[in-house]
Amino acid sequence: MSKxxxxxxxSTPAISTASLPDIIFMLxxxxxxxxxMRESELKVxxxxxxxxxxxxxxxxxxxxxxxxxxxTERFQPVYGTSxxxxxxxxxxxxxxxxxxxxxxxxxxxxxxxxxxxxxxRVDGKVTMGIVQDVKTELRKQGQLxxxxxxxxxxxDL
Amino acid sequence: xxxxxSRSRMSNEINASSMxxxxxxxxxxFLVTTTxxxxxxxxxxxxxxxxxxPEEMKLNTRNVFSVLVNAxxxxxxxxxxxxxxxxxxxxxxxxxxxxxLDNLAEKPTKAIISLKNDRGTNYETYLEVYNELKAAYNExxxxxxxxxxxxxxxxxxxxDTRKAIKGKIPMVLSEAEPTSFGDE
Numbered sequence: 001m002s003k004x005x006x007x008x009x010x011s012t013p014a015i016s017t018a019s020l021p022d023i024i025f026m027l028x029x030x031x032x033x034x035x036x037m038r039e040s041e042l043k044v045x046x047x048x049x050x051x052x053x054x055x056x057x058x059x060x061x062x063x064x065x066x067x068x069x070x071x072t073e074r075f076q077p078v079y080g081t082s083x084x085x086x087x088x089x090x091x092x093x094x095x096x097x098x099x100x101x102x103x104x105x106x107x108x109x110x111x112x113x114x115x116x117x118x119x120x121r122v123d124g125k126v127t128m129g130i131v132q133d134v135k136t137e138l139r140k141q142g143q144l145x146x147x148x149x150x151x152x153x154x155x156d157l
Numbered sequence: 158x159x160x161x162x163s164r165s166r167m168s169n170e171i172n173a174s175s176m177x178x179x180x181x182x183x184x185x186x187f188l189v190t191t192t193x194x195x196x197x198x199x200x201x202x203x204x205x206x207x208x209x210x211p212e213e214m215k216l217n218t219r220n221v222f223s224v225l226v227n228a229x230x231x232x233x234x235x236x237x238x239x240x241x242x243x244x245x246x247x248x249x250x251x252x253x254x255x256x257x258l259d260n261l262a263e264k265p266t267k268a269i270i271s272l273k274n275d276r277g278t279n280y281e282t283y284l285e286v287y288n289e290l291k292a293a294y295n296e297x298x299x300x301x302x303x304x305x306x307x308x309x310x311x312x313x314x315x316x317d318t319r320k321a322i323k324g325k326i327p328m329v330l331s332e333a334e335p336t337s338f339g340d341e
Contacts, residue, residue, distance in 0.1 A: 021173065024180040031187035049281040051288040053295055054197040063196070119196055124281030127228075128274050131283075132335050139206035148284055149198040 040089040043079075044069035049124040050153035057147060062116050064104045066097075068130055069123035083126045085134065094130075097137045121149040199288060204331075220262050222251045222270045226286055228277030228338055241285060248293035252326065265297075265326040273333040294328045301326060 046069045057063055067086040071079040075091065084091050087100040105113055118138060122131055138146060224244070225233040232239045234247065252268045254261040262268035270290055274283050298310035301322045307314055310322060 017177070021176040021180050024177055024184055028180055028184045028187065031184065031191055035187050035191045048198075049284045051199055051284055053199055053288050053291045055200040057196045057198065060196075117200070119198060122280050124279065124284075126280045127276065128278040128280060128283055128335060129276035129337070131280055132276060135203060136206070139203050142205065144203040144205060146201045146203055147196075147198040148201060148287070149196060150284060150288075152197065 040065070040086075042067060042072070042086070043075050043089070043091050044071050044084055044086050044123070046121050046123045047125075048121055048149045048151055051148075051150035052153050054150060054152060055147070057117060057119060059115075062108065062112060063119050063147075064101070064116065065119050065121060066134060067121050068126055068134070070125075083123070083130050085130065094133045094137050097134065098141050101138075101141050101143055115145070116143065117145045117147050118143050119147045119149050199284070199291060201287075216269065217263070217267075219260055220267045220269055222248060222262070222268065224270065224272050224286060224290070226272075226274040226278045226282060228275040230279050230282040232286065241282075241289065244286065244289045245293045245296070248290055249297060252293065252297060266324075269329045269331060271331050271333060274335045276335050276337040278335070290330060291328075294326065297326050298322050 044067050046067050069083055069086075070076075070081055071084055071091065079091055085094065086092065087096055092100070101118075105116065108116060120131070120134065135146070138144070223233075223235055227233070232241060232244070234244065239247070248270065251261050251270075252265050254263075272286065272290065274286075295310065302308070302310040302314065302318070305318065305322070307318070310319070312319075314322075
C-alpha cells in the first residue's frame with residue numbers, strides 16, 4: 001500500500017506529447033498527398049447524374065473540364081437561368097471551345113496530345129441541346145476522347 | 158569567455174513544442190482544401206467529324222436495335238414503347254440472339270445499336286440509356302472473358318485476349334443527329 005502511494009506521488013501527471021508532432025505530420029502528409037486543388041470556381045450548378053459503367057480518369061494533367069448547367073444564383077442576374085457552358089473559370093459560348101482546347105494543348109507534351117480527355121460535367125436536368133452543340137464542336141476540333149462525368153450508383157434501377 | 162560557459166550549460170536542443178502547432182495549421186489547411194472524390198465517368202469515343210453527310214447504308218432491319226428517346230424522356234425501342242429497366246436485357250438478347258430468332262441480330266459482329274435523342278431530352282435520361290447500353294456490352298464481354306477462363310473483362314487482361322473478345326462482340330453504338338421537337 002505504502003509502495004503504491006509513494007510511486008503515485010513521484011510520477012508527473014502530464015502525458016508526454018513528444019510524439020504528437022509525428023502523428024500530426026503523418027496526417028498532414030496523408031492529406032497533402034490526396035489533396036486535389038479545385039482549379040476553377042464553379043459558376044454553374046452541376047449535379048452530375050448517376051451511372052454504373054464508370055471508368056476512373058487517370059492522369060489529371062491530361063483532362064480538361066467542360067461544365068454545363070444553370071448559372072448559380074450569384075450569376076443569374078448577369079447570365080440568366082437557362083443552361084450555360086463554363087470553360088475554365090468563366091462562362092462561355094460554344095464558339096470559345098476551339099481556343100480553350102488549343103490553350104490546353106499548349107500545356108501538354110506533343111506526344112500526349114492524343115490522350116487528352118475532355119471531361120464533360122453536366123447537370124442532370126440540362127436538356128441535350130447544349131450538350132449536343134458541345135459534342136459537335138468537340139468532334140469538329142478532333143477532341144474525340146470524352147468522358148461523361150457521373151457518380152457511382154449503388155442501387156439498381 | 159563567460160558567454161561560452163553559459164552556452165555550454167544550455168541544452169543544445171531546439172525547442173520543438175511549437176512544431177505541433179505549425180503542423181496542425183498545415184493539416185487544417187489541407188483538410189479544408191481537400192476534395193477526395195476522384196473524377197469518374199462514362200468514357201466515350203466520339204466519331205470524327207466530316208462535312209459530307211454519311212453514306213446511306215442499306216442495313217438489314219433485323220441487325221439494327223434502334224433506341225429513341227424523345228423530349229418527354231420516353232423510350233421507343235424498335236418502334237415500340239419500352240422501359241429503361243429491361244433495356245439492358247433486351248440489348249443483350251438482341252446482340253447474342255441465343256435462340257436464333259429472325260428478328261434479332263444475325264451475329265454479334267453485325268449488330269448495330271442506334272441511339273437517337275431529341276434536343277429536349279434530359280441529359281440524365283440520355284446518360285441512363287447510354288449507361289444501360291454500355292452495360293449490356295460490358296456484361297457480354299465479361300461473359301466472353303469468363304468463357305475463356307478469366308475472371309472478368311478488364312484492362313488487366315492481355316491485349317490479345319481483349320482484342321479477341323472485342324473482335325467477337327464489337328461495340329457499335331451509332332448516335333444519330335438529334336431531332337429538335339422538344340423545348341430546350
